[in-house]
Structure formats: C-alpha cells, structure tokens
Amino acid sequence: GQNIDQPTEMTATEGAIVQINCTYQTSGFNGLFWYQQHAGEAPTFLSYNVLDGLEEKGRFSSFLSRSKGYSYLLLKELQMKDSASYLCAVMDSNYQLIWGAGTKLIIKP
Amino acid sequence: IAGITQAPTSQILAAGRRMTLRCTQDMRHNAMYWYRQDLGLGLRLIHYSNTAGTTGKGEVPDGYSVSRANTDDFPLTLASAVPSQTSVYFCASSDLAGAINEQFFGPGTRLTVL
Numbered sequence: 001g002q003n004i005d006q007p008t009e010m011t012a013t014e015g016a017i018v019q020i021n022c023t024y025q026t027s028g029f030n031g032l033f034w035y036q037q038h039a040g041e042a043p044t045f046l047s048y049n050v051l052d053g054l055e056e057k058g059r060f061s062s063f064l065s066r067s068k069g070y071s072y073l074l075l076k077e078l079q080m081k082d083s084a085s086y087l088c089a090v091m092d093s094n095y096q097l098i099w100g101a102g103t104k105l106i107i108k109p
Numbered sequence: 110i111a112g113i114t115q116a117p118t119s120q121i122l123a124a125g126r127r128m129t130l131r132c133t134q135d136m137r138h139n140a141m142y143w144y145r146q147d148l149g150l151g152l153r154l155i156h157y158s159n160t161a162g163t164t165g166k167g168e169v170p171d172g173y174s175v176s177r178a179n180t181d182d183f184p185l186t187l188a189s190a191v192p193s194q195t196s197v198y199f200c201a202s203s204d205l206a207g208a209i210n211e212q213f214f215g216p217g218t219r220l221t222v223l
Contacts, residue, residue, distance in 0.1 A: 004151065033211060042199060042214035043152070087151070095205070096167070097212065099151035 002026045004100035006088050011106045012078055020073045020086050020103045028093020034062050034073045035087040037102065043087055047073070075105075083107045112136065113215035115200050121221045122190050130185045130218050132200030140203045141183040142212065143167075143175060145196040152199065158183055159205060190222045 003025045012018040024032070031050040035043035049055055049064035049071060061074040073086055085102040092098055113134045122128050134141065139160045144152040154167030158177040172194060174186045183202075187194055197219050201212040 042216050045211040048209045096154060101149060101151045
C-alpha cells in the first residue's frame, strides 16, 4: 500500500530552527511536495523536490533522498506566523498526490 | 474571480438530503480535484478530472458524484448525505502541463451532516 509518515506535532521556539521529517512508500514517484496550512484555511504550496538534494527558498528548505524514501522541511529563524500544519505529499505513478496527515507546528515565544 | 472559489463556505445538512458543493477556477487549469480533510487524516481524494468532459474516482468516491462540463467548474454532489460525510471539503486545480504541477486549493467548504 501507499503510505506517508510524518510526526503529528512538534514544538519549537521563536527564532530557532526546526526540521520536519517525512518518509514515504508509494507506487511510483513523480515528486514530493510540502504545503503549509494555517488553522481554518486552505493548504498553500511551499516546495517541490523531484531530484535528490536540497532546495532552498528563503527561510524554508526542503531535502529529498529518493533511495531512502525520505524528505525533510527545514524552517529557519522561526516566526510566530509559522505556527501551522505542514503537509507532505508524494505524486505517485498516476500523477495523483498521496498526502500525509500533516505535522502541527507550535511556535512558542 | 482570482484563483479558486468554493460555495457555500459552510453548511449544516440533514441526513438524506441532496447537496451540491460548487467549485470554480479562473486559471484555465486542465485538472481539478475534490478532497475531504478529516482530523488526524491526510487529505483524501474523492474524485478528479484531468480535462473537461472526463472524471475519475479517487480514494474515497462512494456517496459522491462529479461532473466537468467545462474547464472552469467542477461541482461535487452528495446524493443522499450521511453523518460520516461531515468533513471539510477542498477543491483544487493544477496545470498538468506545468513544470511542477502543484495544486492550488480553494478556501474549503465545512459540511456538517446531522
């Protein structure tokens, strides 16, 4: 079966760095996505990885290892507005997104 | 209109009633999707459409139907609502010809079936 695993909840301090991990087992692989979702709102696209390595976009970076079925999202210089759920999703061989349950990130002052 | 709109924003519905959730996009995306999101679970695909005139079943299609008469609109119908269909419903769209094919989401419809 297809499976995406990520931690349910994480807590971090404002100004710090946090890494949110995602492991996956899917039928085929056509890229891995990270989305941010604030409470009561729609998911919004953060990053995309299809090749191994690190993609950096401002304070956010995303890493992929296809051989290990592993990705992480790295958030630097945390701000209170980063409190949200972070969703990992893999595009399978049918070009459909398989979603993890999301990681709720709580930022404390 | 900018992006994707959904209507209604929220709805309380009696079990057994028929309900259509509306979704419209103005980005000329070929693909559209309906998801439901429940606490503790990931987004689950209900139905999708890769182009106008075609639809497909996702992970949880039972009890739902869709149509795609044109590029912009993708309504989701619950023929006879049941309490287990209480959820937040998100419509999304993407450009299948795009380099990344990321999905863009509407604001969601919060549906409660009593």
